[in-house]
Amino acid sequence: MNLPASSNLAPSELAYVPFVSVANIMRLVHHVGIERFLRDLAGHIEADFKRWPEFDKTPRVASHVPGGVIELMPTADDTLYGFKYVNGHPKNTRTGHQTVTAFGVLSEVSTGYPVLLTEMTVLTALRTAATSALVAKYLAPTGAEIMAMIGNGAQCEFQAMAFRALCGINRLRLYDIDPTATAKAKRNLEAQGFEITTCSSAQDAVISAEVITTCTADKQYATILTDNMVGRGLHINAIGGDCPGKTELHPDILRRAGIFVEYPEQTRIEGEIQQLPEDHPVTELWQVMRGETEGRRDAAQLTLFDSVGFAIEDFSALRYVRNLIQGTNFAENLDMLADPDDPRDLFGMFERAAR
Numbered sequence: 495m496n497l498p499a500s501s502n503l504a505p506s507e508l509a510y511v512p513f514v515s516v517a518n519i520m521r522l523v524h525h526v527g528i529e530r531f532l533r534d535l536a537g538h539i540e541a542d543f544k545r546w547p548e549f550d551k552t553p554r555v556a557s558h559v560p561g562g563v564i565e566l567m568p569t570a571d572d573t574l575y576g577f578k579y580v581n582g583h584p585k586n587t588r589t590g591h592q593t594v595t596a597f598g599v600l601s602e603v604s605t606g607y608p609v610l611l612t613e614m615t616v617l618t619a620l621r622t623a624a625t626s627a628l629v630a631k632y633l634a635p636t637g638a639e640i641m642a643m644i645g646n647g648a649q650c651e652f653q654a655m656a657f658r659a660l661c662g663i664n665r666l667r668l669y670d671i672d673p674t675a676t677a678k679a680k681r682n683l684e685a686q687g688f689e690i691t692t693c694s695s696a697q698d699a700v701i702s703a704e705v706i707t708t709c710t711a712d713k714q715y716a717t718i719l720t721d722n723m724v725g726r727g728l729h730i731n732a733i734g735g736d737c738p739g740k741t742e743l744h745p746d747i748l749r750r751a752g753i754f755v756e757y758p759e760q761t762r763i764e765g766e767i768q769q770l771p772e773d774h775p776v777t778e779l780w781q782v783m784r785g786e787t788e789g790r791r792d793a794a795q796l797t798l799f800d801s802v803g804f805a806i807e808d809f810s811a812l813r814y815v816r817n818l819i820q821g822t823n824f825a826e827n828l829d830m831l832a833d834p835d836d837p838r839d840l841f842g843m844f845e846r847a848a849r
């Protein structure tokens with residue numbers, strides 16, 4: 495509703511965009527229940543992967559800055575456009591900052607008007623975990639019960655929760671170069687009912703594990719896993735290699751693994767496969783989910799999800815949150831869009847503010 499020119503400067507209906515704060519996203523997830531939230535979110539991601547060709551796609555726009563990266567991740571279908579702002583600064587935790595922070599916007603394609611603005615730091619941890627566990631449902635060895643988790647920082651517990659919610663994995667072997675990170679994860683995860691073993695090295699952590707999650711943060715070609723540490727028939731969920739010059743796995747592992755990716759055009763720049771020739775074969779997950787391509791070939795195959803995080807996962811998360819907040823108090827209205835009573839009289843509205 496547009497206000498008459500003579501009225502005060504109170505925002506009109508069109509000025510408002512629903513905003514979901516950090517406090518509200520946490521309330522919302524607890525309200526739904528984190529395991530149900532992760533399963534439903536994975537359902538949204540799977541549904542969007544299954545209609546992959548409908549999306550406008552591009553590798554994310556990365557600005558490499560000293561100590562990290564700042565990225566914009568856009569995508570759109572016929573009706574909605576979404577983007578996420580996200581950073582990755584591995585040294586941030588030393589000064590009390592998060593390695594990864596994010597927020598996102600969903601807009602209507604028909605008008606370009608935003609319909610949702612939300613925090614996405616917590617939501618990124620949830621969507622990354624939901625994607626990992628969804629992919630593991632397709633690729634992990636049947637009956638997997640034990641997961642090694644190398645890197646016990648901010649993403650760690652969310653990954654664990656998603657693997658339990660979607661794959662039934664409840665036994666975890668934790669390792670981090672910083673023992674205080676492992677102690678934190680152990681405390682948090684035991685409180686959630688997980689069976690935890692803390693390990694003295696990455697090599698120790700992978701013993702008896704059927705799934706290995708690498709979730710470290712270091713801006714270098716790191717070698718968290720070497721080929722001799724990884725047996726046949728396992729599934730590797732590699733999260734932390736997601737930027738040029740930032741990887742976690744020795745290339746020999748990649749040469750022997752069946753490699754599954756989100757969007758090859760982005761993964762070849764940012765993923766573990768940046769270490770391989772550009773034509774090295776990879777399988778696109780959306781085709782596996784549609785049943786058009788084989789997932790795990792046999793029980794002996796080593797499978798690798800070379801995760802970098804793609805815009806469609808954020809789009810799915812934005813879409814899911816938008817649906818959830820309808821008619822609730824989990825969002826507040828922000829006066830975000832200028833809405834002059836005559837759409838072409840933006841200046842008139844601006845001038846009235848001086849009076």
Ligand SMILES: NC(=O)c1ccc[n+]([C@@H]2O[C@H](COP(=O)([O-])OP(=O)(O)OC[C@H]3O[C@@H](n4cnc5c(N)ncnc54)[C@H](O)[C@@H]3O)[C@@H](O)[C@H]2O)c1
Pocket residue numbers: 582584587593594618622644645646647648649650669670671672675709710711712716718732733734735736801802803804
């Ligand atoms: N693929 C995706 O979609 C996606 C999404 C979010 C984050 N990430 C990436 O996941 C990684 C983890 O993110 P986070 O928010 O948990 O970071 P974080 O900084 O909170 O935690 C990283 C942990 O890794 C540990 N670590 C570093 N080097 C290690 C090594 N060599 N061996 C064992 N542990 C080591 C650190 O001590 C720290 O506890 C980052 O690299 C981030 O960029 C990827």
